[in-house]
Amino acid sequence: xxxxxxxxxxxxxxxxxxxxxxxxxxxxxxxxxxxxxxxxxxxxxxxxxxxxxxxxxxxxxxxxxxxxxxxxxxxxxxxxxxxxxxxxxxxxxxxxxxxxxxxxxxxxxxxxxxxxxxxxxxxxxxxxxxxxxxxxxxxxxxxxxxxxxxxxxxxxxxxxxxxxxxxxxxxxxxxxxxxxxxxxxxxxxxxxxxxxxxxxxxxxxxxxxxxxxxxxxxxxxxxxxxxxxxxxxxxxxxxxxxxxxxxxxxxxxxxxxxxxxxxxxxxxxxxxxxxxxxxxxxxxxxxxxxxxxxxxxxxxxxxxxxxxxxxxxxxxxxxxxxxxxxxxxxxxxxxxxxxxxxxxxxxxxxxxxxxxxxxxxxxxxxxxxxxxxxxxxxxxxxxxxxxxxxxxxxxxxxxxxxxxxxxxxxxxxxxxxxxxxxxxxxxxxxxxxxxxxxxxxxxxxxxxxxxxxxxxxxxxxxxxxxxxxxxxxxxxxxxxxxxxxxxxxxxxxxxxxxxxxxxxxxxxxxxxxxxxxxxxxxxxxxxxxxxxxx
Ligand code: SIN
Numbered sequence: 001x002x003x004x005x006x007x008x009x010x011x012x013x014x015x016x017x018x019x020x021x022x023x024x025x026x027x028x029x030x031x032x033x034x035x036x037x038x039x040x041x042x043x044x045x046x047x048x049x050x051x052x053x054x055x056x057x058x059x060x061x062x063x064x065x066x067x068x069x070x071x072x073x074x075x076x077x078x079x080x081x082x083x084x085x086x087x088x089x090x091x092x093x094x095x096x097x098x099x100x101x102x103x104x105x106x107x108x109x110x111x112x113x114x115x116x117x118x119x120x121x122x123x124x125x126x127x128x129x130x131x132x133x134x135x136x137x138x139x140x141x142x143x144x145x146x147x148x149x150x151x152x153x154x155x156x157x158x159x160x161x162x163x164x165x166x167x168x169x170x171x172x173x174x175x176x177x178x179x180x181x182x183x184x185x186x187x188x189x190x191x192x193x194x195x196x197x198x199x200x201x202x203x204x205x206x207x208x209x210x211x212x213x214x215x216x217x218x219x220x221x222x223x224x225x226x227x228x229x230x231x232x233x234x235x236x237x238x239x240x241x242x243x244x245x246x247x248x249x250x251x252x253x254x255x256x257x258x259x260x261x262x263x264x265x266x267x268x269x270x271x272x273x274x275x276x277x278x279x280x281x282x283x284x285x286x287x288x289x290x291x292x293x294x295x296x297x298x299x300x301x302x303x304x305x306x307x308x309x310x311x312x313x314x315x316x317x318x319x320x321x322x323x324x325x326x327x328x329x330x331x332x333x334x335x336x337x338x339x340x341x342x343x344x345x346x347x348x349x350x351x352x353x354x355x356x357x358x359x360x361x362x363x364x365x366x367x368x369x370x371x372x373x374x375x376x377x378x379x380x381x382x383x384x385x386x387x388x389x390x391x392x393x394x395x396x397x398x399x400x401x402x403x404x405x406x407x408x409x410x411x412x413x414x415x416x417x418x419x420x421x422x423x424x425x426x427x428x429x430x431x432x433x434x435x436x437x438x439x440x441x442x443x444x445x446x447x448x449x450x451x452x453x454x455x456x457x458x459x460x461x462x463x464x465x466x467x468x469x470x471x472x473x474x475x476x477x478x479x480x481x482x483x484x485x486x487x488x489x490x491x492x493x494x495x496x497x498x499x500x501x502x503x504x505x506x507x508x509x510x511x512x513x514x515x516x517x518x519x520x521x522x523x524x525x526x527x528x529x530x531x532x533x534x
């Protein structure tokens with residue numbers, strides 16, 4: 001197969017890149033592992049999309065503050081200044097997304113008059129467009145429908161990009177596994193939009209299949225990867241393990257920050273509200289601060305609940321109330337919560353047009369490190385970042401790739417083995433998740449990181465040995481998850497604490513505050529050119 005632009009992934013960033021490239025007249029091929037919209041993390045996004053209102057400088061300041069002072073100011077400026085236009089163009093005019101609305105046409109602030117703007121942790125004002133607490137699904141589904149009907153865009157589902165095809169440092173497409181066959185796709189430009197690394201951890205808010213594919217493929221091809229130590233944990237995922245009423249088989253799910261934005265508070269097992277002692281913004285402190293405090297309160301007292309008694313939870317969050325009912329949660333007793341892996345702030349290093357360090361290779365969305373988030377992402381900026389960088393990467397990739405797809409030599413595929421026992425991969429994923437949770441989680445000790453790296457290297461060696469003779473989706477996902485995990489562990493061992501990367505002495509754990517005034521830091525991250533061997 002050939003295409004001007006190959007897009008790998010079908011979340012919001014992949015969709016935005018495909019739309020933008022097609023608008024520029026490129027022939028676009030989207031390859032996605034997904035078979036349903038909910039296979040992409042974008043579909044699971046609850047909170048919403050932060051947009052610039054009357055005070056863009058305040059929005060930018062909130063992003064920088066949440067990032068512990070490490071966000072790249074130019075990247076933040078790009079995101080903030082483009083937010084309004086891209087939301088209007090793509091989401092309102094093209095996809096006709098119906099965000100929750102209020103107002104009677106009399107408010108001087110046009111947005112506040114039109115939309116029911118939400119507030120989340122770290123935001124100094126209400127600026128978040130949303131649809132109940134299931135914004136992602138209301139954006140991604142119409143996006144996929146729009147692209148499916150659009151000339152110039154082909155979408156191949158249930159297909160996995162395995163490796164980038166490179167020729168003298170230039171990326172020329174990728175090998176793809178579909179229907180049990182490995183085939184090359186030659187492309188003038190390739191955009192990675194493969195999402196995050198949730199499967200590297202035992203507990204994540206991501207859908208299954210978030211195996212760091214784009215990060216690993218890019219790293220193995222020699223692209224620069226940065227800020228991998230910044231793995232964000234969401235403070236409030238429902239925790240069936242500490243819910244005495246949890247139904248059998250109840251699964252963790254995200255409880256949006258918007259719930260705290262509307263007044264819910266966190267209490268430990270003794271009923272004590274602990275966040276006011278940790279940060280002046282209490283439950284609305286930056287996400288890394290709240291996540292650490294929840295983790296420590298759980299360790300101290302055994303359990304943390306989100307107390308929703310001060311809001312009309314059922315009225316304001318009907319989707320979440322339904323999820324709680326499905327799991328048997330007693331809302332009067334509060335929702336038992338625990339931090340859970342949520343978002344990778346680092347990734348494949350890109351510039352303001354989504355260009356990576358390799359020629360003809362672009363990245364957007366969670367797999368890309370744009371610099372916007374620095375060490376910790378502000379709530380409800382991930383869909384926005386996927387949109388802004390997806391559009392920019394798609395336009396630039398179209399420019400670079402139109403009429404440029406070329407056949408190149410590539411290593412012939414090994415036999416694919418659809419019958420490969422998934423049990424092999426399941427066992428290894430289990431080991432991987434336990435290692436990452438124990439040693440590369442919300443707080444990391446230097447000797448724990450050494451242990452993790454040794455274990456991860458061993459694991460990757462076993463996976464590589466298997467993969468040398470057989471090709472299957474689960475083996476490649478495992479390889480990618482191992483590579484991504486090694487990159488996280490290595491970056492974490494080499495970097496000082498900032499934002500969601502917290503190095504600790506295990507004997508000296510206290511409240512959950514940030515260590516020192518990170519606002520002064522001028523280092524947005526360390527470039528890493530990784531190898532397959534760490
Ligand atoms: C949430 O709704 O709490 C998640 C929003 C986000 O991750 O930006």
